[in-house]
Amino acid sequence: MRKTILTAIIVSICLFSCSTDQKSESVKPNIILVFTDDFGYGDMGAMFQNKRGEENKRNNPWAFTPKLDILAQEGALLPQQYCAAPVCAPSRGSLLTGLSQGHANVRDNQFDKALADNHTLGTVLQAAGYNTAAFGKWGIQGKGKGPDWPAHPNKRGFDYYYGYIRHGDGHEHYPKEGVYRGRKEVYEDYNEVSAGLDKCYTADLWTAAAKQWIIDQKQDKEADKPFFVYLAFDTPHAVLELPTQAYPEGGGLKGGLQWLGEAGHMINTASGEVDSYIHPDYMNATWDDDNNQDTPEVPWPDVYKRYATSTRRIDDAVGDLVQLLKDLDIDENTVIIFASDNGPSKESYLEEGYSPEFFQSYGPFDGIKRDCMEGGIRVPVVAWWPRKIPAGQIINTPSISYDWLPTFAEIAGVPAPVNTNGVSLVPSLTGGGEQKEGLVYVEYFQKGNTPKYADFTEEHQGRRRNQMQMIRFGDLVGLRYDIQSHNDDFQIFNVNNDPQQTTNLALNMGMDLVQQEMKDKVLQSRRPDATAPRPYDNELIPAVKSNNQLPGIKWAFYPGQFPWVPDVSGLSEEKRGIVEKLVFEGIPDEQNGVVCFSGYIKAPADGEYQLKMDAKSNAFLKLHGCNVIDEDYGYSAGEIRSETIRLQAGMHPFQLYYLCKKGSQPKINLRWSGPEISDQQIPSTVFFMD
CATH class of the missing domain: 3.30.1120 (Arylsulfatase, C-terminal domain)
Structure with missing residues (x-):
C-alpha cells in the first residue's frame, strides 16, 4: 500500500499546535470508527440477539456476534444512540460533518451528492496531527470521475482511501465478479484497481486493507503519528452475498485476514468459490416455522443463513482488528467505535425475499430503514477504550451519530469546530466531567x-x-x-x-x-434546504421569552491558537465583559484566542430578515441552535457572507464568535435588512442580555 502525500495546505494545518492540548503527539489515542450498512439494533448479540437465544423459542431464531459482545463487555454499550437519518447517504453525511439533518447538505435520498466542503472527521483529526484513512463505502462524492469528483475522500480530510466511491457500487459485494449486480469499481485514492480483485469479498477486502494500512503506520518510524481509520462496510446490505471460505484462524499480525497485494490474489481469502461459504453455526440451523412443537422443524431459508453469515463476518473482522492492536501493542491507546448507518432493511437483490422479521433485527422497536420510529433510527453502538472507558458500562445518555465529531475532537485534544450540532460524549464514556445535553433530531x-x-x-x-x-x-x-x-x-x-x-x-x-x-x-434547530423542501420551511423561527431585557452584549475571551472557530464549551475563559454594540472594547488584542459575543437580538416585527457579515478574521454567527453565517472554513478576510432567515417578532438568542489573531486589530461588521428596515448595521438598540 502506497502512502499518500499530504497537500501543502493540510501540512500547514497539521503543524498547528493548539494551546488547549497539553499532550504530546505520541500519546494521542488512535481512533477506529467501524460503520456498517443496514446492521440493525436487534442484530447485535449484546443488544438483543442473546436475549432471544436465552428465551430459546424455536419459532424465534437468533444469530451470534461473539466478538462484538466481548468488545461490549470490555467497553460500553450505547443503547440510546440514534443515526442522523434512516438511510445511508444522509446518515453518513451527518456522521462525517458533525451536522444534523437540519444543517447537513446531504438530505433525504440524495445518493452520490457531493458532501459539503467544510469540516469533517477527517479534516479535524488531520489538524490534530493524525494520519487519516477511509476504507469501504463512500457514496457522497458528487458528479464526475476520478480526480474530478468534488467530494472524493482525499478532498474531505482523508490522506488515503480504498473502497467504493459510488453509492450503487456498494450494492455488490464482489467488485470484479459482480455476481448479482454486475462488475463494480474500487478506487485506491484516484486510481481504479478492480482488475486485480479476483474473488475479493468486500467485507474481507476492506478489513485486510485497513489492517495493512495500520501496520504500515506503526512500522514507519518517520511517521510516528496517531491514526484515524474510518472503516465503512457495505455489508450486510441487500445483496447478501457469502464469503469464499471460513474466516482465517487467529487474527492480527499473523492470523485472520491478510493483505497479500498480488493481482488476482490480493487478500488471503481470494480463493475457493465465490459466494459459497455459510458459517457452520447456521449451515444446519432449523426453526419452528409454524409455531407448532408437534411438527418437525425446518431448515432456515437460505437468505437468512446468508444474512447471519454476513453479520458474523463483520463480527470476526472486529475481533481481527482488536487482535492486531494487541499484537502491535497499541490496544490500550486506541479507541474503537462500532455503529450502523440506520435500521435494518427488507431489501434483497436475490430471487428469495428477505425480511428483518426473521431475526427481529429492529429489536424491541417498531420501524425499519426509512422509518423515523425507533426501529429505523436506533442503532447498535459499542465504544471500546481500555483503561479509559470502564468495562461493562451501559450508557443511557441519549445521543446521535453526529456527536462523534466533537467526541473525537476532544479525544484528540482539540476543540470541535463551532459549526457542529453535536456534543462530546467523552464525559459519558469515561465517567469524568459533566455531560452536556445534546440535540437528538x-x-x-x-x-x-x-x-x-x-x-x-x-x-x-x-x-x-x-x-x-x-x-x-x-x-x-x-x-x-x-x-x-x-x-x-x-x-x-x-x-x-x-x-x-x-x-x-x-x-x-x-x-x-x-x-x-x-x-x-x-x-x-434547523435551516431550510431547497433541495429537500419541508412543509415547515417558511415558518417563522419562534422568539423566546426573556423577562430581563437589559441593553448590551456579553463577551468572553478564550485564549489559544485555534485552527478554526472553536466550540468554546470546553474552554476556559480568561476575561469577560459587556459592550453596548459589536465592538472589541476591553477584549485582549495582543493574544491569539476566540471571543464569543452573546445575548439577544430583538426582531421588531414578524418577517424575513437578511443578515450580512464580514470580518477581518474567521467568524461564525448562531441564532438559537441554527448555524446562520459561516465565515470559518475557507473564509477570506473581508468577504461578505449573507443568509436570509424568517424571524418571529421578539427576542432571539445569538452567539457570534470571532477568531482573534495576535498582531491583527479585530474587526467585524454585522448588517441586516427586513420588514421596514433598509440595509444597515444592526443598531445597539436591538441588542439585549440577561
Missing part, C-alpha cells in the same frame, strides 16, 4: 409505508411515511409522520417505558406545553 422524506409486520403495533403497520420528523427531550420522543404543516401535532412517547411507541402522551393533561416546546425547538 432527525428529519427525512420518503414516499412509501412502514411494512405490515406482525411484531409492529397495528397503528404502525402500513403507516404512511412522506415527511417525517423526530426530536428527543430526555425520555420523551416527539414524532410526526406524513406532515402536512407545522401545525400538525407531535405524537409524544416515553421510549424508555414504551419502546414500541404505543401510548401517545400528547393526549394527556399538561402535555400542551411540551408539544409547543417541541414545535418551537425544531424550528430553532
Whole structure:
C-alpha cells in the first residue's frame, strides 16, 4: 500500500499546535470508527440477539456476534444512540460533518451528492496531527470521475482511501465478479484497481486493507503519528452475498485476514468459490416455522443463513482488528467505535425475499430503514477504550451519530469546530466531567409505508411515511409522520417505558406545553434546504421569552491558537465583559484566542430578515441552535457572507464568535435588512442580555 502525500495546505494545518492540548503527539489515542450498512439494533448479540437465544423459542431464531459482545463487555454499550437519518447517504453525511439533518447538505435520498466542503472527521483529526484513512463505502462524492469528483475522500480530510466511491457500487459485494449486480469499481485514492480483485469479498477486502494500512503506520518510524481509520462496510446490505471460505484462524499480525497485494490474489481469502461459504453455526440451523412443537422443524431459508453469515463476518473482522492492536501493542491507546448507518432493511437483490422479521433485527422497536420510529433510527453502538472507558458500562445518555465529531475532537485534544450540532460524549464514556445535553433530531422524506409486520403495533403497520420528523427531550420522543404543516401535532412517547411507541402522551393533561416546546425547538434547530423542501420551511423561527431585557452584549475571551472557530464549551475563559454594540472594547488584542459575543437580538416585527457579515478574521454567527453565517472554513478576510432567515417578532438568542489573531486589530461588521428596515448595521438598540 502506497502512502499518500499530504497537500501543502493540510501540512500547514497539521503543524498547528493548539494551546488547549497539553499532550504530546505520541500519546494521542488512535481512533477506529467501524460503520456498517443496514446492521440493525436487534442484530447485535449484546443488544438483543442473546436475549432471544436465552428465551430459546424455536419459532424465534437468533444469530451470534461473539466478538462484538466481548468488545461490549470490555467497553460500553450505547443503547440510546440514534443515526442522523434512516438511510445511508444522509446518515453518513451527518456522521462525517458533525451536522444534523437540519444543517447537513446531504438530505433525504440524495445518493452520490457531493458532501459539503467544510469540516469533517477527517479534516479535524488531520489538524490534530493524525494520519487519516477511509476504507469501504463512500457514496457522497458528487458528479464526475476520478480526480474530478468534488467530494472524493482525499478532498474531505482523508490522506488515503480504498473502497467504493459510488453509492450503487456498494450494492455488490464482489467488485470484479459482480455476481448479482454486475462488475463494480474500487478506487485506491484516484486510481481504479478492480482488475486485480479476483474473488475479493468486500467485507474481507476492506478489513485486510485497513489492517495493512495500520501496520504500515506503526512500522514507519518517520511517521510516528496517531491514526484515524474510518472503516465503512457495505455489508450486510441487500445483496447478501457469502464469503469464499471460513474466516482465517487467529487474527492480527499473523492470523485472520491478510493483505497479500498480488493481482488476482490480493487478500488471503481470494480463493475457493465465490459466494459459497455459510458459517457452520447456521449451515444446519432449523426453526419452528409454524409455531407448532408437534411438527418437525425446518431448515432456515437460505437468505437468512446468508444474512447471519454476513453479520458474523463483520463480527470476526472486529475481533481481527482488536487482535492486531494487541499484537502491535497499541490496544490500550486506541479507541474503537462500532455503529450502523440506520435500521435494518427488507431489501434483497436475490430471487428469495428477505425480511428483518426473521431475526427481529429492529429489536424491541417498531420501524425499519426509512422509518423515523425507533426501529429505523436506533442503532447498535459499542465504544471500546481500555483503561479509559470502564468495562461493562451501559450508557443511557441519549445521543446521535453526529456527536462523534466533537467526541473525537476532544479525544484528540482539540476543540470541535463551532459549526457542529453535536456534543462530546467523552464525559459519558469515561465517567469524568459533566455531560452536556445534546440535540437528538432527525428529519427525512420518503414516499412509501412502514411494512405490515406482525411484531409492529397495528397503528404502525402500513403507516404512511412522506415527511417525517423526530426530536428527543430526555425520555420523551416527539414524532410526526406524513406532515402536512407545522401545525400538525407531535405524537409524544416515553421510549424508555414504551419502546414500541404505543401510548401517545400528547393526549394527556399538561402535555400542551411540551408539544409547543417541541414545535418551537425544531424550528430553532434547523435551516431550510431547497433541495429537500419541508412543509415547515417558511415558518417563522419562534422568539423566546426573556423577562430581563437589559441593553448590551456579553463577551468572553478564550485564549489559544485555534485552527478554526472553536466550540468554546470546553474552554476556559480568561476575561469577560459587556459592550453596548459589536465592538472589541476591553477584549485582549495582543493574544491569539476566540471571543464569543452573546445575548439577544430583538426582531421588531414578524418577517424575513437578511443578515450580512464580514470580518477581518474567521467568524461564525448562531441564532438559537441554527448555524446562520459561516465565515470559518475557507473564509477570506473581508468577504461578505449573507443568509436570509424568517424571524418571529421578539427576542432571539445569538452567539457570534470571532477568531482573534495576535498582531491583527479585530474587526467585524454585522448588517441586516427586513420588514421596514433598509440595509444597515444592526443598531445597539436591538441588542439585549440577561
